[in-house]
Amino acid sequence: MQDISVALRDHLAIAHVAYHWVDSAGDQYGCGTYSIAWQERYIDQNYVRIDPVVSGCYQRFHPVDWKQLDWSSKATRAFQTESIEYGIGNQGFSVPVRGPNGQFALFTVNHSCDDAMWETFTETHRRELILIAHYLNEKALEFEPSRTPDIAQALSPREVDAMTLLAIGYNRAQVADTLSISEHTLRVYIESARFKLGALNTTHAVARALTRGLIVV
Amino acid sequence: MQDISVALRDHLAIAHVAYHWVDSAGDQYGCGTYSIAWQERYIDQNYVRIDPVVSGCYQRFHPVDWKQLDWSSKATRAFQTESIEYGIGNQGFSVPVRGPNGQFALFTVNHSCDDAMWETFTETHRRELILIAHYLNEKALEFEPSRTPDIAQALSPREVDAMTLLAIGYNRAQVADTLSISEHTLRVYIESARFKLGALNTTHAVARALTRGLIVV
DNA sequence: TTTCAACTCCCCCAAAATAGTGAGGGCACC
């Protein structure tokens, strides 16, 4: 994968390319042409938490220019400043890639140049970059088949109801009332959903149901 | 939109096409060539909860043939039988479309034919169908600009930590311990995150943080 | 026919989360 990254970068004649996978367990995985120092720093500081590229792309279907992201918060600006110090470049363009069970990956290209030049580049190569993102993601799955997610165990309709209503903020009494069942019955559903999802508590169960796409909120 | 659907169907020479949007509030919206009876039935029975096309596509990045989906549960099979009775056809192919804040839509084509013929059709038109899905989604957003999601308010790093750990099933004591802060302090984070997310309780806050991409679990 | 999954209902009690108040230091931006 590393070789692919370097070849890609040279082919595109830009500063950096990177593929970044964020696992549903919080693990990270990837390849790219960033310096080791930056990679270590990123992991060490757990920057995935505050990286607006990650959260911004997670919220989008389409590729995104880093200029479109929200860099306004304090932590975010500090992160940006630091990333530039580490030679990432002042321009960035990332393509989100999604898969089953919350699989989420990013393909990013970086460079140092003015806005006009960068826009020309991204406009010209937009389709190509999207295809590369998909190709890289497929390759990554080939190399790491263990990361192919398990088939999500289906929930029963009532369990889906319960999880869905809990996910929109109802408490047990409200959910039971909405579903016109007793709170005791509701608890049975919540517990069986928890069990099926291997969740430790209700919040965990709802989070898993969401990331596994078992409920839509 | 309805005109577009009909034109599309005729152009593709198949039984049905449909665009189906599932809102983050649980609302649905769409257009297509399904019979009114089926649409009403679908809404009335809240079939979005159990429709394996919805949940299956929600879990996938790539377009999906309905044959690849899991139709094994009882409720699912009943749903399938009924959909065929309503003239949906025995073949289906859906393209998921995603956007910010859990925006999720589906573009589906249906027909009645044997597997080989359907495979030929979908293979031949795969790229076209993907493009149509994106095009329809953009059109839908034009017609319903109110559905363009709000910009997600960022959480502070500590709030992200808290939400993330809660989403993986930790209770408050464990989270506080993991973050090496007092449980009292943790509560402040959870409450401020709840406030920022407009959430009614912790489960709701975690669900929103997840669907808005503010945390990655 | 049995078996099994899904759905429904009930009790008791311990544990956890939430509401409503506080307070103080640090740091950045205007």
Added chain:
DNA sequence: GGTGCCCTCACTATTTTGGGGGAGTTGAAA
């Protein structure tokens, strides 16, 4: 030099969840 956000810590009381039991119906599959 105020204003606001972020981080940290504290108390009390109430509400909500969770764990441990158990029991009965339906309907579809084996």
